Amino acid sequence: MNKKYTYVWVSLIVLIFGIIVIPKIVDRMSSGTVVQNDRLNGAVPESDDELGYILLNGQKRKVPSFSFINQDSVVVTDKDYLGKVYVVDFFFTRCPSICPVMTTNLVSLQNTFKDSKNFGIASFSITPEFDTPSVLRQYAQKYEIDTSVWNLLTGDKDGIYELANAGFNIFAAEMPEVPGGFEHSGLFALVDKEGYLRSRMDKFGNPIVYYRGAILEQDKTNDHGETEEISILRTDIKKLLQE
Known part of the structure; x- marks a missing residue:
């Protein structure tokens, strides 16, 4: 030619x-989908009804080992959640901003799955020096938390921050300049019965990885135009419970 x-x-x-x-x-x-895909890739599910796994370096990401005490001073580990579908978040009881919203959303999920023996919630305090078991018990009473399925966890501060930032990649840090003195993302992680991190896929076939927990379900959107994701999290919990 x-x-x-x-x-x-x-x-x-x-x-x-x-x-x-x-x-x-x-x-x-x-x-932001390209950046997210480079950071934590997810396996494409075999069908639209399945949830993807979160991958790191080509391996399905599992919840790292942890051991903390709950509101009743009972030691709780990751192994106690095996066989359960559960939601993880990081919070603190004196949080003046997003934590009350996050807890309200989790209470809604708790009430949805109150009849399921295979559902649970794990909330880790990022101010363990203040959030003692007795403080956590008071917090549980205030929000009508069912502690038979929901553990409010406290313990070694470095261990909790390591679990948040390295274990789950959910940001948490001390920041004296912000209200409450601490900054955290307000995201929820979803874990399946075998301890693997799971999520639904976005329109590009990438995992959303985490679910927005700091927008009330009934509000639909926040001031930034972001939509609530509690409704889709509820749907995805039901899917994992059926696996």
């Missing part, structure tokens, strides 16, 4: 690629 025509065809293909593909890549970058 004449080189002149070869160059024309190559230029045409490049032009078509730029028109069709590049805008989609830019859109995914602006929405």
